[in-house]
Each structure stands twice: as structure tokens, then as C-alpha cells.
Amino acid sequence: MTVLNLLKQEWLKNRRAKAFYKNLTVNIILSLMIFYFAAIFLFIGFNLGSQLEKFNALLGLNPVELFNGAMIYVVLVGIFFRLFMQQLGTINLFAYQMLPVKRSTIVNFLLFKSLVSPLNYLTLLIVIPFALTSVNSYYDGATAFRFVLNTVFIIWFNSLFAAFLKRRFTSGFTSFVLLISIIAAIAAMEYFKLFSLFSVSSALFGFLLHRAWGSLLVLVIPVAAFVLNRWFFARNYYPEYFNRKIEKTQAGTSVNLSFLDRFGSIGDFMALELKLILRHKRTRSLLYMSVFLLFYGLIFYTNKMYTESVGMLFFVAIFMTGFLMFMYGQWVISWDSAYFDGMMTKNITIRHYIKANYNLLVAFNAICFILTTPYFFFGVKIIQMHIAAFLFNTGVNTIILLFFSTYNTKRINLSQGTAFNYQGTTFKNYLVVIPMMFFPMALVGTLSFFLETFVIMVILACIGLTGIIFHKPLITLCVNQFNKRKYVLAQGFRESE
Amino acid sequence: MIQVFNLQKMYNGVNVLDIPELTISQGESFGLVGNNGAGKTTLFRLILDLVEASNGHVEIENQKVARNDRWKAIVGSFLDEGFLIDYLTPEEYFSFVGRLYHKSKGDIAEFMESMQDFFNGEITGTQKLIRDFSKGNQKKIGITAALLGDPKILILDEPFTALDPSTQIRLKRFLNDLQEKTGIAMLISSHDLNHITEVCKRIVVLEKGLVVKDIKTNTETLKELESYFAV
Structure with a gap:
């Protein structure tokens, strides 16, 4: 009963948070995203049966047996994604610790909280249609029901187990590496036919599916995960134990950045920003995500649909050679929000400050450009595009970003939350992307009707080069803009949400 | 003035x-x-x-x-925590601020030495980040940084x-x-x-x-x- 009460209070906390209303745009965009994914999932769900049917003749397995075989991978990948996306349940412990609320109630609340998140159950949008069509037609209604029930239990297990891993290995990085190597090892063994987890999985889940009491056995695993979590909390109830762990990770992140000293005050600022990225959860998880972004090009550069449209391809090139700038650059200036007053009163001219931020963005672009050079193997066209996009990003987009960053007057709280944290994000952050990404895409797209790709790339590269050559007056423009907005920024940054 | x-x-x-x-x-x-x-x-x-x-x-x-x-x-100033870069260690913060005032490594080290009495052994020498210090110790760090540029x-x-x-x-x-x-x-x-x-x-x-x-x-x-x- 108390757990329900706590859940209710949590709901009120979210409803009554200022950010809920202030960030209406972000919420709308997020819900559109969720609807989009829900629609895709439903579509997959209704078509999965007929798609898997094609393998029937090839492997002699019906769609349900195939699904059961893949189940173990679904579980592993599910845990993997949850490690990133699922936010750990937290509670303002001090507010409840002195009230007569039992410890176990609080722990139960923390564990159940993650289970009530509707995002967890998105997978059901695939599973339920599949159960209604395939499982129902191959077997019977009762089996279909058990199929769905088993999936729900597996979702519970995934959610609880991911939470345990996340709590146990605070950084998440250890478990990240561990899991990715386990998945890779299993997939490799499968591929080289050394050991097939697929058939084990198929046999196991098939066995459980066709027994009336099978679901009870499946229920054992979320219960086990639950007990595991309880055991962890029993050992680490007091916050001080968590703190001790945090201190340990600090020593790990205090990497030696003294090589940056050589670059004078610009180097100082780069070292500062690097520390900012490495010492906050929110920015650190973005860094892990950018590893995936590096492989984005593989999807587009190999796809005919994209390679034939020059505009689309350039859009991808702009993104690939500037993803660090797009990810971190949306916070340029506002990432100093917590100590903006201090920055403005220390011995640093505004021009120097803006220049330092500009150089930082240029450095981000240079890193991206170097990291994406392996894509040069996809042909001369890609080489031209990457060079042109890099120059355009460096010459034009950096200035656009700096100029419009003075409109982001919201304090951002970097120490809270992880990858999918939109605190401090407003529609302005999205607005600025339009001139930066879609304008060059539209320009290239239009020009492609009249000119050859090479000529277009030369034009774009020249625009970028012009921006680089005239960076001094352009920075002056940004400095004047910043001076105009300085007091509004300082005022906005002082207000914490 | x-x-x-x-x-x-x-x-x-x-x-x-x-x-x-x-x-x-x-x-x-x-x-x-x-x-x-x-x-x-x-x-x-x-x-x-x-x-x-x-x-x-x-x-x-x-x-x-x-x-x-x-x-x-x-001008050296310290009004509130908004003057501290809280994800740095005190040493890192002092050296960042010191370099803004064109101080050499030696200058900064010498200055910190002269502040040891004020620190009371609680500020330097740990790997703790400023955000993990108590309010009082954060104040000490802020006041010290305000004095760093002479x-x-x-x-x-x-x-x-x-x-x-x-x-x-x-x-x-x-x-x-x-x-x-x-x-x-x-x-x-x-x-x-x-x-x-x-x-x-x-x-x-x-x-x-x-x-x-x-x-x-x-x-x-x-x-x-x-x-x-x-x-």
C-alpha cells in the first residue's frame, strides 16, 4: 500500500515540476518520437509472422520456433539498451528516512518504479500482434496468451537486471564492455557453428511455452533478479556507500591532460571542457553514444536510396564530420551556466572567451573529420563530400552555433541524469539545426539539378573557406551579440529549475 | 578607485x-x-x-x-557558488584561474603555500572535486581564487x-x-x-x-x- 502511495507522490512530483510545463515543446517532440516508434513496432508486429514464414522452408522451423530461438538475443540486447536508456529509480531518501516508512518499502518502491514505466512495454507492440497472428494460428489461444505473459516476465527481468548492473557498476562502462563482448562472443560462436545458443534458446523457450505451468518457471527469473536487487540494497543501504564508489571513479577520470598546456589559454579551455565532458554522467553517456554515431555512415553510404541523392548524401556528410559539434555544441556557452558569473568576472576578455569556444568547436570538427577518414574507402565522391562538409561546418556552422547560442538562457544541470535527459533543452536548440543542416542540404539538392557533384562540392568548400578566412570579423559579430545578451544570459543561468 | x-x-x-x-x-x-x-x-x-x-x-x-x-x-571577487567550477579539484581550479591572470606554475604553488594556514589542511592534497566539499570549504576555495590574481x-x-x-x-x-x-x-x-x-x-x-x-x-x-x- 505504501509503495502505491510513494508511486503516486512520484507522479505528482513529475506533474508539478516546473519543467513539465516549461518544456512543453520538448515533451511534444518526445511524444511524437514515441508514437513514431510505437507505429513502427506495431507494423513490425503484424508483419513479422509472414516474414519469418519465408524461412520455414529453408530451416524447417515455424515462425514461433524461430522467435523462441532469437529470444535469448532479444533478452541480451534488451539489457544492453536498458543500460543506456533506463534511468535508475531514485528517491529523495532524506525526506522519507525520518518518517515511519520501512526500509523495504523504499527499496520496493525503487524497484517497482522502473517496472511501471510504459516505455518498458513498447516491445509488447511487436509481441502481441505476433502472438495473435502466428502463435494463435500455429497453436491455440492459450499458448498465445502464455507467449505474451512470458514476454512480460522477461521484460521485468530485463528491467530489474539492467538496474542491478547499473547500480553495481556505477560507471556503466564496465558492464557496457562486458555485455558487448558477451554478445559478440555468442554471435561469433553461432556464426562459426561452434555452439548454437539459438537451438538451446528455441528448445528452452519452446519447452516453457507448451507447458501450462511453463510461465510459472519463467516468472522465476524476474523474481531472482528482484532478490538480487534486494540483496544489493541490503548491503548498500546508506548513501555513504554509494559516495565511496563515486570517489573511486573520480580518480579514474582525472586523466592527465597536461599535454594541452602547450596550447596556451585555448588549451586550458579545451582541458576544462574535456573535464566537463568526462566528469558528468550526462555528457559522458553522450560520448559512449557517439561511438555508435561513428558507424552511422555505414547505413547511408551503402544504401542506394541515399547515394543517388546528392543533397541527402551531403546531409549525412555534414552530420558525420560534425557530430561532436552538433551533440556538444548545442550547449556551447550554456555549459558554463553553473559558473557563468565567475567566468564573467575573471580576467578574460569576452573576445577571448568567444574565441576559445570557437576554437573548441573547430577542434571537435577536426576530430570528427579524422575519425571518419575510413569512409574514404567508399569512393572519391565521399572524399569530396567529407572535405567540403568539414570546411562548411568549420567556416559557417561554428559561427551560426555561437551566434544563436546566446539565446539559450536556460541553466543546464549536467550532474543529473543520463543519455535521454532533455533538461535545459528548448525549441531553440532544435531551431538552430535548421540553418546548420537543412540549409546546406537544400542548397546542394537544388544545385545538383544544374551542376556536377564535384563543382557543387567546390562551391560549398569555398563558402566554408570564406568563413574560415573571415573568422575574425565573424567572431566580432558573435562578440557584439554576446555583449548584447550577456545580462539576460547571466540572469537566466542564475535561476535553477 | x-x-x-x-x-x-x-x-x-x-x-x-x-x-x-x-x-x-x-x-x-x-x-x-x-x-x-x-x-x-x-x-x-x-x-x-x-x-x-x-x-x-x-x-x-x-x-x-x-x-x-x-x-x-x-578585481578579485567571490559572491556565491556560481563563481566556482565545481567539477574541478581545488588544485585544477586554482591553476585554471591562475593562468587567466598570467601566473606561472611556480607563482601558483607559492601562493597556495602561503594559504596553507587558511586552508587548515582541508583543501589541497585530496582528489576530491569542489562539488563534494562542504559549503564552508567551498567558500575558502572561492575566496582564495579571488585573491589569486593579486x-x-x-x-x-x-x-x-x-x-x-x-x-x-x-x-x-x-x-x-x-x-x-x-x-x-x-x-x-x-x-x-x-x-x-x-x-x-x-x-x-x-x-x-x-x-x-x-x-x-x-x-x-x-x-x-x-x-x-x-x-
């Missing part, structure tokens, strides 16, 4: 600060007292160009501070609150010594009438944005202030 001309600050049509004229000269120790909302922090923020004046302006060494960078080289003007907003008793006494002694030795101009606000009369030779009382008292500190000052604030 600091001159205030016709300074007014309004929020939503309400005048929160109105100072027709105020001059703080070199080597002066200037104390600012007043109840909450009297405009102490607003005055400091106006001097530091962190808010825009509705009317009038502030000059430091005969130059307007607004949208100017010159004064930053000679400023001619030092501005501190309520430096004594959140400090432990020993550190309060140490800070008082430290500020008095500093003033004697370097002739620095100090602007300090405080709610503690005892401390402020011990450190400052001139005390200004603000009430609802207006200067209501401007006195040279003498043996009677504490009594005078106490009777003024008594309800």
Missing part, C-alpha cells in the same frame, strides 16, 4: 537600488550591511557588471565597467557565513593583515555586525536600496549599528 554615479536598478518598476553618489578610494576597507533585500548583492553585481543598471553607471579607475574587460585584471580590489559577499568559528577568526586576521600589507581596497558585505566592524574601517548601511548610514568605524560603531537594527 570605484565611483558610482546616479546608480539605479529597477525590477518590474520597483526600485531595488538607488545610489546617487558613492566613492570608494584605494586602500579603503568598505563594509556593507543591511537586511535581506536591501540591495547588497545587487550593488556588488552592478560593480562586477553582472546585471545591467537601469540608470547611471559604475566606474573603476575612471573607466565604465559595463561591457568592458579592463577592470577584470585588477587584485587591487577585493569584493566578497558574506564571506563569514557557513565558515566554522576558527576559520572566521582566521579570515578576519587574514583580511586585516592583507589590507595592512598590500593596501588593497576591500568591499565586504555581512549580516554579522561584530565581524564587519572588526574588519572594515568604513561601514555603509543599505535599506531598501538606499544608503541610510555612512560611518567611519570607531569604538561606538558596533553599538550604533546594533541599536539601528534592533526592532
Whole structure:
């Protein structure tokens, strides 16, 4: 009963948070995203049966047996994604610790909280249609029901187990590496036919599916995960134990950045920003995500649909050679929000400050450009595009970003939350992307009707080069803009949400 | 050294600060007292160009501070935690700030050595980040950083609150010594009438944005202030 009460209070906390209303745009965009994914999932769900049917003749397995075989991978990948996306349940412990609320109630609340998140159950949008069509037609209604029930239990297990891993290995990085190597090892063994987890999985889940009491056995695993979590909390109830762990990770992140000293005050600022990225959860998880972004090009550069449209391809090139700038650059200036007053009163001219931020963005672009050079193997066209996009990003987009960053007057709280944290994000952050990404895409797209790709790339590269050559007056423009907005920024940054 | 001309600050049509004229000269120790909302922090923020004046302006060494960078080289300040980069260790923060004031590694090390007494062994030598320090120790870090650039003007907003008793006494002694030795101009606000009369030779009382008292500190000052604030 108390757990329900706590859940209710949590709901009120979210409803009554200022950010809920202030960030209406972000919420709308997020819900559109969720609807989009829900629609895709439903579509997959209704078509999965007929798609898997094609393998029937090839492997002699019906769609349900195939699904059961893949189940173990679904579980592993599910845990993997949850490690990133699922936010750990937290509670303002001090507010409840002195009230007569039992410890176990609080722990139960923390564990159940993650289970009530509707995002967890998105997978059901695939599973339920599949159960209604395939499982129902191959077997019977009762089996279909058990199929769905088993999936729900597996979702519970995934959610609880991911939470345990996340709590146990605070950084998440250890478990990240561990899991990715386990998945890779299993997939490799499968591929080289050394050991097939697929058939084990198929046999196991098939066995459980066709027994009336099978679901009870499946229920054992979320219960086990639950007990595991309880055991962890029993050992680490007091916050001080968590703190001790945090201190340990600090020593790990205090990497030696003294090589940056050589670059004078610009180097100082780069070292500062690097520390900012490495010492906050929110920015650190973005860094892990950018590893995936590096492989984005593989999807587009190999796809005919994209390679034939020059505009689309350039859009991808702009993104690939500037993803660090797009990810971190949306916070340029506002990432100093917590100590903006201090920055403005220390011995640093505004021009120097803006220049330092500009150089930082240029450095981000240079890193991206170097990291994406392996894509040069996809042909001369890609080489031209990457060079042109890099120059355009460096010459034009950096200035656009700096100029419009003075409109982001919201304090951002970097120490809270992880990858999918939109605190401090407003529609302005999205607005600025339009001139930066879609304008060059539209320009290239239009020009492609009249000119050859090479000529277009030369034009774009020249625009970028012009921006680089005239960076001094352009920075002056940004400095004047910043001076105009300085007091509004300082005022906005002082207000914490 | 600091001159205030016709300074007014309004929020939503309400005048929160109105100072027709105020001059703080070199080597002066200037104390600012007043109840909450009297405009102490607003005055400091106006001097530091962190808010825009509705009317009038502030000059430091005969130059307007607004949208100017010159004064930053000679002013050291600490108002609140918004002056600390809290994800750095104290050492990293000092070296970052020190380099902004063109200090060499040796200078910074020497300066930190001279502050060891003030730190009381609690600040340096750990790998702790500033955000994990207590409020009092964060204040010590902020005050130290404000002094790092050998400023001619030092501005501190309520430096004594959140400090432990020993550190309060140490800070008082430290500020008095500093003033004697370097002739620095100090602007300090405080709610503690005892401390402020011990450190400052001139005390200004603000009430609802207006200067209501401007006195040279003498043996009677504490009594005078106490009777003024008594309800």
C-alpha cells in the first residue's frame, strides 16, 4: 500500500515540476518520437509472422520456433539498451528516512518504479500482434496468451537486471564492455557453428511455452533478479556507500591532460571542457553514444536510396564530420551556466572567451573529420563530400552555433541524469539545426539539378573557406551579440529549475 | 578607485537600488550591511557588471565597467557558488584561474603555500572535486581564487557565513593583515555586525536600496549599528 502511495507522490512530483510545463515543446517532440516508434513496432508486429514464414522452408522451423530461438538475443540486447536508456529509480531518501516508512518499502518502491514505466512495454507492440497472428494460428489461444505473459516476465527481468548492473557498476562502462563482448562472443560462436545458443534458446523457450505451468518457471527469473536487487540494497543501504564508489571513479577520470598546456589559454579551455565532458554522467553517456554515431555512415553510404541523392548524401556528410559539434555544441556557452558569473568576472576578455569556444568547436570538427577518414574507402565522391562538409561546418556552422547560442538562457544541470535527459533543452536548440543542416542540404539538392557533384562540392568548400578566412570579423559579430545578451544570459543561468 | 554615479536598478518598476553618489578610494576597507533585500548583492553585481543598471553607471579607475574587460585584471571577487567550477579539484581550479591572470606554475604553488594556514589542511592534497566539499570549504576555495590574481580590489559577499568559528577568526586576521600589507581596497558585505566592524574601517548601511548610514568605524560603531537594527 505504501509503495502505491510513494508511486503516486512520484507522479505528482513529475506533474508539478516546473519543467513539465516549461518544456512543453520538448515533451511534444518526445511524444511524437514515441508514437513514431510505437507505429513502427506495431507494423513490425503484424508483419513479422509472414516474414519469418519465408524461412520455414529453408530451416524447417515455424515462425514461433524461430522467435523462441532469437529470444535469448532479444533478452541480451534488451539489457544492453536498458543500460543506456533506463534511468535508475531514485528517491529523495532524506525526506522519507525520518518518517515511519520501512526500509523495504523504499527499496520496493525503487524497484517497482522502473517496472511501471510504459516505455518498458513498447516491445509488447511487436509481441502481441505476433502472438495473435502466428502463435494463435500455429497453436491455440492459450499458448498465445502464455507467449505474451512470458514476454512480460522477461521484460521485468530485463528491467530489474539492467538496474542491478547499473547500480553495481556505477560507471556503466564496465558492464557496457562486458555485455558487448558477451554478445559478440555468442554471435561469433553461432556464426562459426561452434555452439548454437539459438537451438538451446528455441528448445528452452519452446519447452516453457507448451507447458501450462511453463510461465510459472519463467516468472522465476524476474523474481531472482528482484532478490538480487534486494540483496544489493541490503548491503548498500546508506548513501555513504554509494559516495565511496563515486570517489573511486573520480580518480579514474582525472586523466592527465597536461599535454594541452602547450596550447596556451585555448588549451586550458579545451582541458576544462574535456573535464566537463568526462566528469558528468550526462555528457559522458553522450560520448559512449557517439561511438555508435561513428558507424552511422555505414547505413547511408551503402544504401542506394541515399547515394543517388546528392543533397541527402551531403546531409549525412555534414552530420558525420560534425557530430561532436552538433551533440556538444548545442550547449556551447550554456555549459558554463553553473559558473557563468565567475567566468564573467575573471580576467578574460569576452573576445577571448568567444574565441576559445570557437576554437573548441573547430577542434571537435577536426576530430570528427579524422575519425571518419575510413569512409574514404567508399569512393572519391565521399572524399569530396567529407572535405567540403568539414570546411562548411568549420567556416559557417561554428559561427551560426555561437551566434544563436546566446539565446539559450536556460541553466543546464549536467550532474543529473543520463543519455535521454532533455533538461535545459528548448525549441531553440532544435531551431538552430535548421540553418546548420537543412540549409546546406537544400542548397546542394537544388544545385545538383544544374551542376556536377564535384563543382557543387567546390562551391560549398569555398563558402566554408570564406568563413574560415573571415573568422575574425565573424567572431566580432558573435562578440557584439554576446555583449548584447550577456545580462539576460547571466540572469537566466542564475535561476535553477 | 570605484565611483558610482546616479546608480539605479529597477525590477518590474520597483526600485531595488538607488545610489546617487558613492566613492570608494584605494586602500579603503568598505563594509556593507543591511537586511535581506536591501540591495547588497545587487550593488556588488552592478560593480562586477553582472546585471545591467537601469540608470547611471559604475566606474573603476575612471573607466565604465559595463561591457568592458579592463577592470577584470585588477578585481578579485567571490559572491556565491556560481563563481566556482565545481567539477574541478581545488588544485585544477586554482591553476585554471591562475593562468587567466598570467601566473606561472611556480607563482601558483607559492601562493597556495602561503594559504596553507587558511586552508587548515582541508583543501589541497585530496582528489576530491569542489562539488563534494562542504559549503564552508567551498567558500575558502572561492575566496582564495579571488585573491589569486593579486587584485587591487577585493569584493566578497558574506564571506563569514557557513565558515566554522576558527576559520572566521582566521579570515578576519587574514583580511586585516592583507589590507595592512598590500593596501588593497576591500568591499565586504555581512549580516554579522561584530565581524564587519572588526574588519572594515568604513561601514555603509543599505535599506531598501538606499544608503541610510555612512560611518567611519570607531569604538561606538558596533553599538550604533546594533541599536539601528534592533526592532
